[in-house]
Each structure stands twice: as C-alpha cells, then as structure tokens.
Amino acid sequence: MTNWSLIIYCGLITFFARFSMIALIKKEMFNDRVREVLSYVPSAIFPAIIFPAVFLDNSGVLDIESNPKIIAAIIATIIGVLSKNILATIFSGLIAYWIIIFF
C-alpha cells in the first residue's frame, strides 16, 4: 500500500506553496479583498475532513443516533473554544470518546 510517486507529488505541491510565498508572491499581488477571502480557507477546508469523519460510520452512512464521536467532538469543541489549546482539544475529545466506548 505504498504510492511513492503520489507522495513525491504531494511533497512538490507543499514545497511550491511555500516557495511561491517567498519567491513569487509580492505584496502588491493581493488586495485586501483576496486576502480576506483567503483567510477563510482553514474554515472552508478543515470541516470537510472533520464532519464526515464524525457523522458517518465506517461504511459512509450517516449515523446520528448512538454515535459516540458526535458527543466527543462537541466536548472537544467546547474545551477547545474555552482553552484555545490545540492539545487540550485533541485529548479531551479522545478521552471523552474512550470513556463513552469503554464504560
């Protein structure tokens, strides 16, 4: 299950995203409007990973009843917003998840 060429292409994309910021992009290229919309990129892309992983079961079917991941994710969100701490968010979610599935 290895796809080296895909890994290398992903490496190149990541590299050029960084390289372009140093070598190609100049201040004048971005007006405030573009900058403002770009600032929403994390809010636009991360939920596309988060929501399906939380709300769907292993076969990709919507699972809202008796889904421990939903409660754990809500707890992690609350802890995260209150603490603003990356680690506290991850571990509160994991611990909540383990408490629900093991006890």
Next chain:
Amino acid sequence: MNNLKIFLKGIIDVSPLMVPVVPFGIIFGVLAIELGFNAYATMGMSIIIFGGASQIIFLQLFSGGASSLVILSSVGAVNSRHLLYGAVLSEHLSDLKLTWKIIISYFLVDQAFVVSNDYLKKSKDENKHFHLFGAGVTCWTIWQITTFLGIILGSIIPEKLGLSFAIPLTFLALLVNDFRKLINVIVIIVSGVVATLGYQIIPFKAYVIVAALSGLLIAFIITKFVVKKND
C-alpha cells in the same frame, strides 16, 4: 551577529512551539501504521512532504480510496493557506540567492514562520534568514523524531482504541479560534454539511474540494455583502 548565533537564536525562539508538535508527529506516525502504510512510506511522507496538515489529509484520503487527482488537489487546497503569508515574507527575503530561497522553502512550516516573522521584522542584518533556517531545521528534526516514535508506537497500540478519531480532532483543534466569529461558523457549517451529504454522492471522493469551494463561495458572498453594507 554571525550566522551561527542567528541560527541558534532561531532554534531557541521556536522551541516553545515544539511542545504541541511532539504529540502531533506521534499521532501521524501511529495513524499511518494503523491505516496500513509501512514504516518506510511513513518516514518518507514526513521527509518528502514535511507538513502536518498535508500529511494527515493524505492519510485520510488515500486510505479512503480517493483518486490521485483528488488527493493532490486537496493537499494543494490545504496548502493554499500558506499563500496568505506570502506578502510578509517576500519583503524580507527577496534579496536572497535562489538556492537559499529553495532551502528555506523546504523548511518553512507554520511554527518557523510565526517566530521568524517577528525576528525578520526587527532585525536589519543581512544574514537574518539564518533565524528562519534555524527555526525550520528544529521543526524538521522534531517532526522526524516524533514520526519515528509514532511508527514504533503504532505497532504496539491496539486498533480498538480508535485512534483514527484523532484525525478529525486534530483538524478541529486547528479551527478552535474560528468558532468565535460568526462568518467563520457559517463557513464551517456549510462546508461540513456539504462534505457529509456529498460523501456518498460526489464521485472520486472529491467531496473535500466541493465542500471547501462551497465554504469559500459563502465566505465570498457574505464578506461582499457585509463590506457593501458598511460603505
């Protein structure tokens, strides 16, 4: 200051930010092994891609059977947030030789950017890029060591712990500051709902891209509307 001193200062300045990177790297290593990647491929990802969010999105999509095109465009989309930093850094580094620009680009992760950006603004030295180099090399070293630890732990940690749940939690953790702003919350919900409902329907697992574009479109519309109202 000489090159070495500035390099060392970069290492010292970035060190506090390495604390959350340690578990992040370990989580990546553990997940890669649990999702069926071998140790070489896992280490290879950390060396070749060298970017936490890119690598985890790669794991998620590759193990879910997404096509190459979708994986590549998703990694590109995740990295597009870096373009935001562009204006700031190019100002300080535009006089460097191409070789240095290439080296620094490889090591340029969020943590190094944050601490060195402060330093670059204040310093007038010609060799101030050594600060960014030092910070970047530190991040790189920590990332490789913790990936390796994760690979070892991944073969020990039982699968029923459900550690793959750490993937959405990691991305959630990167978003916590955005939950305080209404427009961000709207964008988050639109993207999340589109991705969840589109997961089965949208072909080639392109749900990530479709959802992200929907979110950005909403952000574009709302900000345009808000800006106009303020005029």
